[in-house]
Amino acid sequence: MGKVWVVFKREYIERVRSKWFIIATLLGPVLMGLLIVVPNVLAARTKTSAGLTNVVIIDATGSDLGARVAKSLATSMPNAREPRVRSIKIERLADEEKRATAEVINREALGYVVLDANTMGGKEMRYAGRNATSLVDIGSLERTVRQSLLNMRLENEGIDPGRVAVLTNVRLETKTEKITDRGREGASGMASLFFGYAIALLLYMMIAIYGQSIMRGVLEEKTNRVAEVVVASVKPDILLTGKILGSGSVAVTQVLVWLAMSFLIYLVRVPILELFGAAPAMLGGAIRIPSVDPLVGVALFLFFILGFTFYAALFGAVGAMVSNQEDIQQAAMPVMLLLVSSIIFMSPILLAPSSTLAVTMSLLPFSAPLMMPLRMALIAVPWYEIIGSLVSVTVGSAIAIWLSARIYRVGLLMYGKRPSLKELGRWIRMA
Amino acid sequence: MADPAVRIQSVTKRFDATLAVNDLSLVVPRGSVYGLLGPNGAGKTTTIRMILDIIVPDSGSIEILGQPHLADGVSNRVGYLPEERGLYKKMQVRRVLRFLAELKGVDAKTADARITKWLERLELKTAEKDWGLAKVDELSRGMQQKVQFIGTLLHEPDLVILDEPFSGLDPINSQALKDTIVELKRAGKTVIFSTHLMDNAERLCDSVCIVARGVKVLDGEVAAVKASRGTRNVALAIDGDATGPVRHVLADPMLVTRMDDQNRFFEIELAPKADPQELLRKVVAAGATVRRFELISPSLHQIFLERVGATGVEEGMSGHG
Numbered sequence: 001m002g003k004v005w006v007v008f009k010r011e012y013i014e015r016v017r018s019k020w021f022i023i024a025t026l027l028g029p030v031l032m033g034l035l036i037v038v039p040n041v042l043a044a045r046t047k048t049s050a051g052l053t054n055v056v057i058i059d060a061t062g063s064d065l066g067a068r069v070a071k072s073l074a075t076s077m078p079n080a081r082e083p084r085v086r087s088i089k090i091e092r093l094a095d096e097e098k099r100a101t102a103e104v105i106n107r108e109a110l111g112y113v114v115l116d117a118n119t120m121g122g123k124e125m126r127y128a129g130r131n132a133t134s135l136v137d138i139g140s141l142e143r144t145v146r147q148s149l150l151n152m153r154l155e156n157e158g159i160d161p162g163r164v165a166v167l168t169n170v171r172l173e174t175k176t177e178k179i180t181d182r183g184r185e186g187a188s189g190m191a192s193l194f195f196g197y198a199i200a201l202l203l204y205m206m207i208a209i210y211g212q213s214i215m216r217g218v219l220e221e222k223t224n225r226v227a228e229v230v231v232a233s234v235k236p237d238i239l240l241t242g243k244i245l246g247s248g249s250v251a252v253t254q255v256l257v258w259l260a261m262s263f264l265i266y267l268v269r270v271p272i273l274e275l276f277g278a279a280p281a282m283l284g285g286a287i288r289i290p291s292v293d294p295l296v297g298v299a300l301f302l303f304f305i306l307g308f309t310f311y312a313a314l315f316g317a318v319g320a321m322v323s324n325q326e327d328i329q330q331a332a333m334p335v336m337l338l339l340v341s342s343i344i345f346m347s348p349i350l351l352a353p354s355s356t357l358a359v360t361m362s363l364l365p366f367s368a369p370l371m372m373p374l375r376m377a378l379i380a381v382p383w384y385e386i387i388g389s390l391v392s393v394t395v396g397s398a399i400a401i402w403l404s405a406r407i408y409r410v411g412l413l414m415y416g417k418r419p420s421l422k423e424l425g426r427w428i429r430m431a
Numbered sequence: 432m433a434d435p436a437v438r439i440q441s442v443t444k445r446f447d448a449t450l451a452v453n454d455l456s457l458v459v460p461r462g463s464v465y466g467l468l469g470p471n472g473a474g475k476t477t478t479i480r481m482i483l484d485i486i487v488p489d490s491g492s493i494e495i496l497g498q499p500h501l502a503d504g505v506s507n508r509v510g511y512l513p514e515e516r517g518l519y520k521k522m523q524v525r526r527v528l529r530f531l532a533e534l535k536g537v538d539a540k541t542a543d544a545r546i547t548k549w550l551e552r553l554e555l556k557t558a559e560k561d562w563g564l565a566k567v568d569e570l571s572r573g574m575q576q577k578v579q580f581i582g583t584l585l586h587e588p589d590l591v592i593l594d595e596p597f598s599g600l601d602p603i604n605s606q607a608l609k610d611t612i613v614e615l616k617r618a619g620k621t622v623i624f625s626t627h628l629m630d631n632a633e634r635l636c637d638s639v640c641i642v643a644r645g646v647k648v649l650d651g652e653v654a655a656v657k658a659s660r661g662t663r664n665v666a667l668a669i670d671g672d673a674t675g676p677v678r679h680v681l682a683d684p685m686l687v688t689r690m691d692d693q694n695r696f697f698e699i700e701l702a703p704k705a706d707p708q709e710l711l712r713k714v715v716a717a718g719a720t721v722r723r724f725e726l727i728s729p730s731l732h733q734i735f736l737e738r739v740g741a742t743g744v745e746e747g748m749s750g751h752g
Contacts, residue, residue: 006533014522225517229582232483232511233534413485 003234004242011217011246016253025254029261052137053077055129056100056112059087061120068148069115076144084109090116097128104129113141122149196377197350199300200370202255204343207308207369210251211315211339212332214243218319218408219328227412236412237405244312244401248305299386300373306393307369310400311339317404320411321419342367346374353378362389365396403428434497436461436590436621437482442491444477451477453645455491459623459638464616466636466653467625468735474645475625476514479594482623483511496589507536510588514595516579520568524555527567528582535586542585549581573604580608584615591615593624597631609635629732639731643739657728664733665699665707667714668723673697676717686710691733698733 015021053073059066066085074082088096093114100112111129119125125145131137151161221227230239314335322331342361349358353375362371362381368389375381410427411419419427437459444452452474459465467475480486482493484500493500496508518527525546532542550556550563555577562570570578576599583591593612597605612622612635626632632639633653640650649656669677672695681687681697686705691698701707711724729737 002536003534006530009533010526010530014519014526221517221519224520225513225515226519227517228480228485228513228515229511229517229531229579230534231485232509232513233506233531235484413480 004238004245007230007234007239007242008246008249011243012249015213015247015250021250021254025257028254028258029265032258032262033265052110052131052140053081053083054110055083055141056103056109057083057085058093058096058100058112058114059085060090060093060114060116062087063120063152065115065119065145065148065152068152069113069145072144072148073141076140101128113145115145119145119149193350193378196374197346199377200343200346200374203304203307203370203373204339206251206255206304207311208336208339210247210308211311211335214247214312215315215319215328215332217243217247218316218412219322219325222320222412223323231409231412236409237401240313240316240401240405240408243316244309247312248308251308252304296376299376299390302390303369303373303393306390306397310365310369310393310397311335313397313400313404314338317407317411320404320408321424323414338366342370345371349374350378359385363392365392368393368396434461434494435459436463436465436496437623438494439478439482440492440494442478442481442488442493444474444481444486444488450645452481452488452642455642455645455647457640457647457650459621461496461621462616462619463621463637464612464635465621465623466632466639467623467642468627468629468632468639468731469625469642469648470627470739472644473642475642476594477645478642479511479592479623479625482592483509504536507586508589510535510583510586510591512580512583512591512593512596514598516576518567518575518579518582521566523564523566524550524570524578525563528563528578528585531582532585535588537586545585545587546581549585553577553581572599573601576600576604580611589620591620591622593622595626596624597626597628629730629735633731641735641738648738649734653731656734657731660729660734662726662728663701664727664729665697665701665710666723666725666727667697667699667721669695669714670720670722671695674718677714677719680710680713680717683713686713689733689737691736698727698730700729700733700737 055073057066057070066087070083070085086096093116097112097114100109103109104111109129110131111127114126114128125142127138127141154161154164218227221230227239234242315332318328318332318335322328345357345361345367349355349361349371352358358371358375361367362375362385372381372386372389376386406428407424414427435458437457439455439457441454441456442452443450443454455474455478467478469475477486481488482495482500484506495505498505519530522530525543528546528549529539529542532545533539537545546563547556550561555562555574562574567575567578583593596608600608609631612624615622616637624635636653638650638652639656641648651659673681681690681692681699684702686702686709687699688702689700699710701710707726711721714724715721
């Protein structure tokens with residue numbers, strides 16, 4: 001009908017023109033891009049300090065452990081100077097430590113390592129220096145000392161450390177792959193887990209944000225008294241329908257723009273990461289996007305539209321129920337709880353997507369729009385469950401719209417205190 | 432053209448414990464200016480909202496321009512100015528107006544031309560400043576009222592319904608509104624407006640309906656309503672303040688049943704058997720210099736006070752007006 005279109009057009013255009021929408025739409029992918037780039041950059045920054053070899057090794061073990069450590073450190077960093085090794089008697093340890101401390105203070109050394117009988121026993125080593133808080137440096141030192149000690153012990157037993165290294169080198173990795181009705185998917189299981197999670201969260205986010213913006217929009221029309229003018233021209237259910245369709249389309253527009261921009265960022269990710277100083281080699285593990293069956297895509301879209309309609313209608317009714325901003329959050333609580341309850345069950349369903357809980361949650365109208373897409377991303381859900389879920393959400397949405405339109409019609413012209421449940425019931429009968 | 436503009440038949444509306452409108456019937460002739468009069472809380476706004484299908488009556492039927500008021504396309508022929516002005520604050524004036532016009536089935540192009548015409552006419556678009564391009568909340572209250580008024584008339588409705596249009600208007604805008612109402616009538620439109628200001632109604636309306644506490648007190652053409660009250664009223668004007676003896680004469684229940692004392696002007700309702708000549712003689716004898724003594728039909732104001740009474744005005748002030 002023509003008037004739905006007029007309401008829809010206003011809702012869509014005014015929202016898309018708003019500064020808030022433009023900023024959120026443009027910044028969304030940038031933020032998401034940063035989420036990908038920043039960890040990479042941080043990872044690139046967490047290399048061992050260049051001056052790690054500039055340390056004093058105080059060797060009170062009476063063995064050649066100090067020399068071995070120094071050699072090993074020097075090999076790992078070919079361009080740096082070799083650590084100074086001071087083999088001493090245990091009685092002179094205190095004096096040597098004092099001397100090394102002075103060197104660190106004068107910036108002649110980065111720090112010093114103490115190797116003693118405890119180290120030989122494989123229990124502990126000590127390190128003091130300016131980089132004592134760098135977990136990476138300490139870890140690297142620790143590995144070097146451990147390996148040197150191990151080599152020394154093996155040689156003492158007459159075993160070639162080189163042979164040991166070769167024999168003990170067992171690096172086992174699991175490459176996962178999903179098999180669906182169409183056969184092997186290629187993408188890893190982790191990727192589809194991540195994908196399912198992302199889809200459900202995105203749906204949740206869009207429903208929460210846009211549902212509440214409808215609620216505030218309705219309240220605004222009510223407090224501005226625009227509602228009365230509009231309702232004199234169109235039926236309240238047409239106004240509500242137009243608003244839901246308009247806001248929903250804005251949400252879809254935003255997601256589409258985000259997807260397009262994310263894809264672009266994905267295409268140019270290498271130069272961007274280089275710009276941030278991450279080595280191209282670190283991008284070897286390219287992010288693989290799981291392939292999506294077109295039918296699954298259609299189902300996802302339907303679930304989004306229906307789920308959005310369901311919650312938008314309820315939020316719209318809440319907006320019509322109250323008369324001021326203070327009351328609105330409280331009045332929206334039941335609807336928010338319904339929405340959040342589906343998110344709470346996300347983790348158990350992620351772990352067991354075929355459990356009774358998962359099946360139930362994906363059939364209830366309020367949680368199905370989030371849970372069914374999640375399950376569909378994880379496993380091949382039987383088609384009859386998908387149909388059942390869609391029917392349930394459709395019926396749920398129809399009921400939600402019917403109830404909301406009635407509350408909306410009466411509520412739009414009621415000012416004053418928030419209605420009780422009993423009064424709400426009367427409104428529904430009255431309209 | 433035989434069908435009236437609006438025909439309301441025994442309409443009742445109850446809000447919880449309050450009976451807002453009780454068994455109300457009225458007929459608004461086409462091409463007339465019709466006043467819906469009554470104190471605050473009389474049920475005027477509820478009646479108007481029911482005509483516009485904003486509120487559903489509990490019982491009764493409403494016809495607009497010969498069709499049931501719910502029929503398709505009927506609302507496109509009605510223009511409505513609510514008591515509380517309502518516009519989208521963050522929207523540009525022109526876009527709001529185009530939206531309101533499109534809601535009534537006017538296409539955007541036609542709407543734009545009419546918007547320009549109206550903005551110029553109401554001086555919202557001048558050589559220096561085009562308020563049409565501003566956002567609604569940048570406009571003063573008076574300008575917003577003009578915008579709302581434009582929104583009411585953009586689709587050139589056959590029936591214009593104005594809820595308390597005079598409240599809050601300064602004398603200049605008030606006069607402009609009266610002129611527009613007269614102009615609409617001349618163009619063959621029907622105008623219904625509600626008010627509690629009887630003077631405006633008496634001068635503007637062809638027909639009126641007085642309601643109080645949700646019940647119709649009387650209705651009909653203004654001339655007929657006044658004529659039915661006979662000419663038992665006297666307009667009396669004197670020079671200077673009324674002295675004690677004059678007041679004594681006017682307080683005589685044998686001569687005067689009711690009097691609207693406006694200090695130097697009195698509208699007097701004669702007692703049933705009283706002779707107006709005797710009243711004039713006694714007033715002159717009491718020493719008053721009479722500037723005017725005329726037998727008149729009672730004013731709407733007098734009829735209203737007589738029929739509704741002071742209590743009707745006092746009670747039921749709150750709630751749905």
